Amino acid sequence: MAPQQKTEVQAVPDYIQAGIRLAHPPPGEEVVISGVAGYFPDSGNVYHLQDNLMNKVDMVTDDDRRWKLDHPEIPQRTGKILDVSKFDASFFGVHFKQAQTMDPMCRMLLEKTYEAIVDAGINPRHLNGLDVWMDGQIL
Numbered sequence: 272m273a274p275q276q277k278t279e280v281q282a283v284p285d286y287i288q289a290g291i292r293l294a295h296p297p298p299g300e301e302v303v304i305s306g307v308a309g310y311f312p313d314s315g316n317v318y319h320l321q322d323n324l325m326n327k328v329d330m331v332t333d334d335d336r337r338w339k340l341d342h343p344e345i346p347q348r349t350g351k352i353l354d355v356s357k358f359d360a361s362f363f364g365v366h367f368k369q370a371q372t373m374d375p376m377c378r379m380l381l382e383k384t385y386e387a388i389v390d391a392g393i394n395p396r397h398l399n400g401l402d403v404w405m406d407g408q409i410l
């Protein structure tokens with residue numbers, strides 16, 4: 272199998288930037304997804320994932336860049352998250368020593384919650400002192 276070539280990440284599509292409604296649900300059935308963020312295999316963000324999917328890039332690989340898999344019951348092909356070890360503790364007000372012992376899922380949730388707020392077009396500083404509800408799911 273030939274190695275996959277990395278494609279250039281495209282910018283946010285024009286129709287999304289323009290705020291065009293892509294669906295027309297009946298009144299009372301509207302749903303608002305105001306900001307989206309996530310970790311995806313070999314994709315830096317949602318738009319990079321979209322680009323990879325549209326270009327049919329195989330994001331599940333059998334390389335050992337994260338760990339060596341030599342157990343017969345563990346799948347040999349896995350999806351790997353990019354830059355999983357990077358975390359700016361001072362940006363989130365987390366002490367360096369605490370960040371080193373923090374569960375990686377907590378760090379990921381902090382990063383992606385912030386990214387979803389920014390993706391929604393909201394300045395996170397404007398949320399200080401407000402009661403805000405965020406729904407985050409880790410699958």
